[in-house]
Amino acid sequence: MEMNDLLHAAVDSNASDILLAIDAAPMFRIDGELKKTALEPLDPTTISDLCDQVLNQQQKEILDRQKDVDFAITIPRLGRFRFNIHVQRGTYAAAIRRFSNEICSLSSLDLPxxxxxxxxxxxxxxxxxxxxxxxxxxxxxxxxxxxxxxxxxxxxxxxxxxxxxxxxxxxxxxxxxxxxxxxxxxxxxxxxxxxxxxxxxxxxxxxxxxxxxxxxxxxxxxxxxxxxxxxxxxxxxxxxxxxxxxxxxxxxxxxxxxxxxxxxxxxxxxxxxxxxxxxxxxxxxxxxxxxxxxxxxxxxxxxxxxxxxxxxxxxTMEQALKEQLLNGKVDPDIIDEHLQELKGEAPKEYSQGLLA
The missing domain is CATH 3.40.50.300 (P-loop containing nucleotide triphosphate hydrolases)
Structure with missing residues (x-):
C-alpha cells in the first residue's frame, strides 16, 4: 500500500480526514461521518511503512523521542495534508487532515x-x-x-x-x-x-x-x-x-x-x-x-x-440553527440534535412546529 494512493482515494471521496490504526481498515471522514474503506486491515508493518513514506529524518527523531509528531506536506495537483503520527499500543497510528490547494472566499463559504x-x-x-x-x-x-x-x-x-x-x-x-x-x-x-x-x-x-x-x-x-x-x-x-x-x-x-x-x-x-x-x-x-x-x-x-x-x-448558536432550518439548508432532525446539545433537552416536535 502506498500513502500517495491513499491520499488520492481520500481526495476522490471528498474526505476531510484519514485515520490509520492497526487491525482496522483505513477510515475516511466524509461530511463529518466516519466511514470504513474497502481496504484490508492494517498490520504494524504496513502502517509503519506508510508513515515512513512521509516522515523525514528530523520528524522520525521527534517521533522516537516524543511518541508524537505534527507536520504538513503539499502534493502537487492533490492538495496539502496535515499529519499527526503517534504511537498507540506500541505501534504507529496516524490522523491526516486534508486542505484544499485553493483558499475559499468568504462569499463561497456563505458566511454572514x-x-x-x-x-x-x-x-x-x-x-x-x-x-x-x-x-x-x-x-x-x-x-x-x-x-x-x-x-x-x-x-x-x-x-x-x-x-x-x-x-x-x-x-x-x-x-x-x-x-x-x-x-x-x-x-x-x-x-x-x-x-x-x-x-x-x-x-x-x-x-x-x-x-x-x-x-x-x-x-x-x-x-x-x-x-x-x-x-x-x-x-x-x-x-x-x-x-x-x-x-x-x-x-x-x-x-x-x-x-x-x-x-x-x-x-x-x-x-x-x-x-x-x-x-x-x-x-x-x-x-x-x-x-x-x-x-x-x-x-x-x-x-x-x-x-x-x-x-x-x-x-446566538440557537438563532443560527433556527435560521439554517428555516432556509431549508439542514434537516429538522439534525437541528433537533444540536438544540438538545445547547439546551440539555429539546422537544422532538420543535423543528417540525417551526416549519409548520
Missing amino acids: PVVEELTRLKTGLILVTGQTGSGKSTTLAAMVEAINQRDAKHIITLEDPIEYQFQHGRSLIEQREIGEDCPGFASGLKHVLRQDPDVILIGELRDLDTIRVALQAAETGHLVLSSLHVSSAAGVVDRLVEVFPPEEQSQVRSHLAETLRGVITQKLLPAADSKGRVAALEIMLMNRAVQTSIRESTSHLIPGIISTSRRMGMQ
Whole structure:
C-alpha cells in the first residue's frame, strides 16, 4: 500500500480526514461521518511503512523521542495534508487532515456579511472557535485571504504546522512554522511584533504566554486573528481569563474588554441535500453591554446580550440553527440534535412546529 494512493482515494471521496490504526481498515471522514474503506486491515508493518513514506529524518527523531509528531506536506495537483503520527499500543497510528490547494472566499463559504466586516478592522483581537473539525482553519484562511486581496497590508502567520499556503495579493504575507521557522508560538509572536506587521494570524491560543503576547499585540495597533477550542462565545472570555493567575484576572478582563473585537463560534452540519456541510455561526461583537459583562465577570449574561443585538450582526448558536432550518439548508432532525446539545433537552416536535 502506498500513502500517495491513499491520499488520492481520500481526495476522490471528498474526505476531510484519514485515520490509520492497526487491525482496522483505513477510515475516511466524509461530511463529518466516519466511514470504513474497502481496504484490508492494517498490520504494524504496513502502517509503519506508510508513515515512513512521509516522515523525514528530523520528524522520525521527534517521533522516537516524543511518541508524537505534527507536520504538513503539499502534493502537487492533490492538495496539502496535515499529519499527526503517534504511537498507540506500541505501534504507529496516524490522523491526516486534508486542505484544499485553493483558499475559499468568504462569499463561497456563505458566511454572514459581518465576518467580512471584521476583516476591515485595523486593530484588536478576533477569535474563531469551535470543536475540532468545525472549520476554524478554513474560516481564518478565508478572512486572511479577504484582507490579502483587498488591502495593502503586511500579514504574518504563526502556525503549527502551516495549513493553507497563501500567495501574495495586494498584501505581503509571511508564514512561519513552529519548530521550523521559530521555536514556539510565544517566542515567535514576540519577534513578530518587531517585524512591522499589520495583521497577525496565530494558529491557536494554546498557553498563557501566547495569550499574553497576543493581547499585547492587539493593544498596540495590530489586528490579531486566532482560534480557540471553545464551544460558545461566552466560554471564550472565561477560558482566556482563567489561564491567568488569580491576581492578574481582573486586569486581564479589562484588557479583553478593550481589545476583543469579535468571536465567531462554528458548528458544521450535514446539508439537507446530502452534499457537503453547512456552517452555523454564533457571533459576538463588542458593544458596551458585552464590555461591561467582561469587566464585571458576568459572562453568563453574554448570551442574552447577543440574542437581543441582532441589528449589530450578532446571533446566538440557537438563532443560527433556527435560521439554517428555516432556509431549508439542514434537516429538522439534525437541528433537533444540536438544540438538545445547547439546551440539555429539546422537544422532538420543535423543528417540525417551526416549519409548520
